[in-house]
Ligand SMILES: [Zn+2]
């Protein structure tokens with residue numbers, strides 16, 4: 128078999144809790160392929176890591192009375208240990224909070240803003256009336272206006288209605304049970320009318 132350079136990725140699990148078997152299965156699959164490729168004399172770079180963004184991390188940290196970064200610093204050694212105990216043969220173990228990751232993502236976003244692929248648009252944002260924190264789907268519960276069921280998150284599990292700020296009646300914050308208020312605000316959104324998206328089917332950086 129001829130020698131090749133290969134970059135092998137395993138999905139980056141959210142680092143909001145200790146890894147579970149469902150996180151390790153894709154890691155083991157990628158690990159098996161990386162090991163096989165090395166035996167076949169391919170030059171392998173096996174990359175994986177932890178996604179430290181997302182509202183779930185913020186919510187769990189708040190329940191534990193920690194700042195998100197404090198929760199992440201506690202979880203990282205335990206989750207790295209988990210991968211090492213399963214002998215996952217990664218070459219690079221990244222974190223979305225790493226400076227190089229932050230700098231790269233910011234450079235992509237700045238370019239997408241510059242070429243107007245991402246634009247500002249007025250949107251209705253939900254806030255908890257008690258904490259004043261912004262609330263995303265899983266942080267809001269209420270009554271589905273379509274079928275009358277109790278619904279949490281982005282979609283009603285009973286009638287499949289996709290939730291927007293006005294799809295739920297009697298909206299409450301799932302953390303503290305206080306009412307939800309809605310404020311119109313400018314948000315950054317992908318401009319689906321952008322020429323580069325229409326042409327390529329995805330957002331692209333200019334070369
Ligand atoms: Zn419903």
Ligand SMILES: [Zn+2]
Pocket residue numbers: 255256257258300301302303304305
């Ligand atoms: Zn609240």
